Amino acid sequence: MSLLSWLRERRGIGHREDAADAGYGPSRVRAAIRAGVVRRIRAKWIALDSAAPELVGAAESGGALTCVSLARRRGWWVPPDADGLLHLHLPANGAVRAEGIHAHWSKPLAPSRPRILEASVEDALADAAQCFALDQAVAIWESALRVEAISLDSLRRVPWRSASAMRCLEHVRPGTGSSLETVFHVRLSGWGVRLRCQVRLAGHDVDFLIGTHLIVQIDGWAHHSSSADRTRDLAHDAELRMRGYTVLRYSYAQVIYDWDHVERTLAAAMSRGLHLAPEVRRRA
Incomplete structure (x- = not known):
């Protein structure tokens, strides 16, 4: 295998000590650099022009991708208003070598891995807990659990060091299917009302049941988009109303960008007792 093929198998970038271990000694690497076939990144890394910019940036700075930069790379949910900066986990004596x-x-929670350009999942989650508000941080954590197939029990065994990480751990729920629902759940968790997720009513699951009779459905981008989906949702909503439930639906844009409206309508509904059974409301 040629040095170029070896680098392609490693996403276009590799540590020179790994290259030496694979049989590509310093002389071969220097020849490839002189020929312009590969480029040198500081003293320890070599890369092809096709290497991912975020990995090259990590190598240039002597750090590892973390927080939302690792989230984007691994396909976790990322808050829509997250900055476009390169989030890097740097050693204690590391310095920021570039803008952005x-x-x-x-x-770090995990052992130092100088030949790896990605932080551990646990360190990336700890960094995200520091960077984002609780609702968005928990959504990142739960997305990572889904994508990486990590159990909640294993996260509980991690010796988290920061208060922000411990708060995330307290709110994380296993088996969640939507980061948007996670954001909603965390925001309502401090309201002091009974809040249940994915409750089966009238033959279908509802996203949230507040109290006993207030249902909230969250319509994300990927769901309820076809005519058949919409027809099914409307029929289910009608059946729920005939059984005495109040049904509120919110879109992705409302939850993420117009939370004040969502909060007001929910507070108004509960102030009218719509989260209670009709007979309880009448007695009140």
């Missing part, structure tokens, strides 16, 4: 970098200097 958000540095994380916290002591």
Whole structure:
């Protein structure tokens, strides 16, 4: 295998010590650099022009992708208003070497891996907990659980060091199917009302049941888009109303960008007792 093929198998970028271990000694690497076939990144890394810019940026800064930069790379949910900076976990003596970098200097949970350009999942989650509001951080955590197939029990065994990470852990729920629902759930968790998720009523699951009779359905981008989906949703809503439930639906845009409206309507509904059974409302 040629040095180029070896680099392509490693996403276009590799540590020179790994290259030496694979049989590509310093002389072969220097020859490839002189020929312009590969480029040198600081003293320890070599890369093809096709290498991902975020990996090259991490190598140039002597750090590892973390927080939302790792989230984007691994396909976790990323808050829509997240910055476009390169989030890097840097060693304690590391320095920011370029513009456009958000540095994380916290002591890593995982052992140091100088030949790896990605932080551990646990360190990336700890950094996200520091970077984002609780609702969005928890959504990142739950997305990572789904994508990486990590159990909640295993997360509980991690010796998290920050209060923000511990708060995320307290709110994380296993088996969630939507980061948008996670954001909603975390925001309502402090309201002091009974809130249940994915409750089966009238033959179908509802996203949230507040109290006993207030239903909230969250329509994300990927769902309820076809005519058949919409027809099914309307029929289910009608059946629920005939059984005495109040049904509120909110879109992705409302939850993410117009939360004040969502909060007002929910508070108004509960102030009218719509989260209670009709007979309880009458007695009240």
